[in-house]
Amino acid sequence: MSPTTTAQTPTGPGAAPAPRPVLAGIPAYVPKPPAPPAEGPSHRLFLNENPYPPLPSVAETLARAATEAHLYPTIQPERLTHALARRLDVPPAHLVTGPGSVGIYQQIGQALLEPGDEVVYAWTSFEAYPIVTRMAGAVPVEVPLAGGVHDLDAMAAAIGPRTRAVLLCEPNNPTGTAVGAARLERFLDRVPGDVLVVLDEAYFEFHRSPDAADGVALYRERPNLVTLRTFSKAYGLAGMRVGYAVAQAPIAEALRKCAVPCGVGRLAEEAALTALEVEGELLERVERIVAERERTREALLGLGWEVLPSETNFLWLPAGRDAERVAAGWERRGLLVRAFPDEGLRVTVGTPEANDLLLTAAKETVPPAR
Template identity: 85%
Template sequence: MSTTSLTSAPSTTAPTPRTVLAGIPAYVPKPPAPPAEGPSHRLFLNENPYPPLPSVREAIARAATQTNHYPTIHPERLLDALARRLDVPPGHLVTGPGSVGIYQQIGQAMLEPGDEVLYAWPSFEAYPIVARMAGAVPVEVPLVDGVHDLDAMAAAITPRTRAVFLCEPNNPTGTAVGRAGLERFLDRVPGDVLVVLDEAYFEFYRSPNAPDGVELHHDRPNLLTLRTFSKAYGLAGLRVGYGVAQPAIAEALRKCAVPCGVGRVAEEAALTALHVETELFERVERIVAERERTRESLLALGWEVLPSETNFLWLPTGEASESVARDWERRGLLVRAFAHSGLRVTVGSAEANDLLIAAAKETAPPAR
């Protein structure tokens, strides 16, 4: 009987990743910046400038003592709390490690190779990645003056369209279409096309015309609304997002969720944050006030700044975007430059915003 030698030469071949990955950029929000003299301010990731409240930190510390145990498959206590908070049945809810985690579930549960995924551009950078990872075809509709062109988006829907991603308010421009425009658009979307309404900045939206995707989903079986604990609740480092949809969609997404994807520490922090919302939202009001103060100051200095309904500002600086970003980095302001397009600047602490205004005063605004 023949035997195979255990000392045969190693194979010269190796597993080959999917070919689609070659065309997908790595999700890198910003490369490390050179150290600046004095303090640096992280104004490129739309983070909340305030640390967790003491009660949230205490909940995190308690939960950390139990990290030798697995969390539940789904964060059942958080799901129950969200159901009560939002007045929706628990079966309408899905969670994930940030809303980005739920986008991955959407790709697995709702998209087939060759399907079209429609979204405005520029918008949330995960959209083309999610589409291509699922083998779907991204269809990008340009913004008009930084705002979703809903008429053009509706016209771009074809029989191959299976999902529409709509960021309201939009990242990176901070602009919003409002409830009336959104509802008119939703009325034009075929019922078999999933509409993902990304409300990551819902708590910063101050217009009286602001839509509420949770409310809208009750009468729209093709609507999935996403929200997050990363921004207003200040838990970006713990990764907790959730979605609200009719049961058929929510169940499909739960089937594709990573088991225990929201860990015990994250769940306890989110539960406590919900309990102290009043105190947290006082901070949100301060961020909104700083947003408006900073924007008015920049406008007075001759900079173009779009109206924002988020916790960041968009400066359409065009070809000068990267050079302005480099100049401000040397001053300790780490902002996000979109090449040939604009700057996205997170609303930071009052100190950071004052430094931004001082830097803008010393830098000539790009010619329009």
């Protein structure tokens, strides 16, 4: 090739656009494969869903809103934004909405991460973390859990000159554990002001410890803190995809600039608004789920299973190498649980009937050796 000759890009029928090279290192989210046929009904205990259907008032709202499904929603769900602002006592300009918390994580990646930035988070934690980090071209810095709990000292030590963000799931998914407000505040005090901290409180309503953190209270004095919450879990609207973030105005404005227009649809906004109006009824259901969580955990412990204390709507069984074996056996009974290979089982708290079936299966299964 002469000095003046340039390489030619292939054209024609055999050519195809090349995806960004960074995508090769991003783990794809793999849906749970179909379970073997079960004898009797199956119970979805692998996605941390609320086991109860929408309240009648929410269902009626959805039916009415469906008649306007041919119309675009507003660019931002302004009515929901103002309702949340009143509910949380924060300025509307401090609120950001998105199609679930995952949608807001993508906005964070677009608004604040540059290629080569480092992002610190615990592992194992929310599976979106490595995906969002790598999608932005940033570098994951994964800090192992300590006994299933965030090792905040190790996370603080992992923050370096290239650290741009810290992602912290409180309580943690998939282990259900929490660090509590006191330890969290000490950690936040150690994070440099130019490092963003994303506090994911997807399971906030299930946290019963007297030391439970409240990210909405914490963000008021911390310009580098973003608190995420969702309507998917306690409010039982996982299928509607409504999440929101609370942050100081400069960060919130940047996130809104990266939001997908009309990302929260008309039906989703109306359902969330009604859910806020009947919040008391919904939180009664949360109390039932918490009671079932504790009942099921105590029974599993009595059967010889190791189960971590949980502040969420699921339980973590550190089954180690037996995780996939146990999950496969339970699925044949109609219990679809989430196995993390060589780590453990995440089991959503279901209806009392589902939890009773789980206890029967656990009684008839040899617990993993500790």
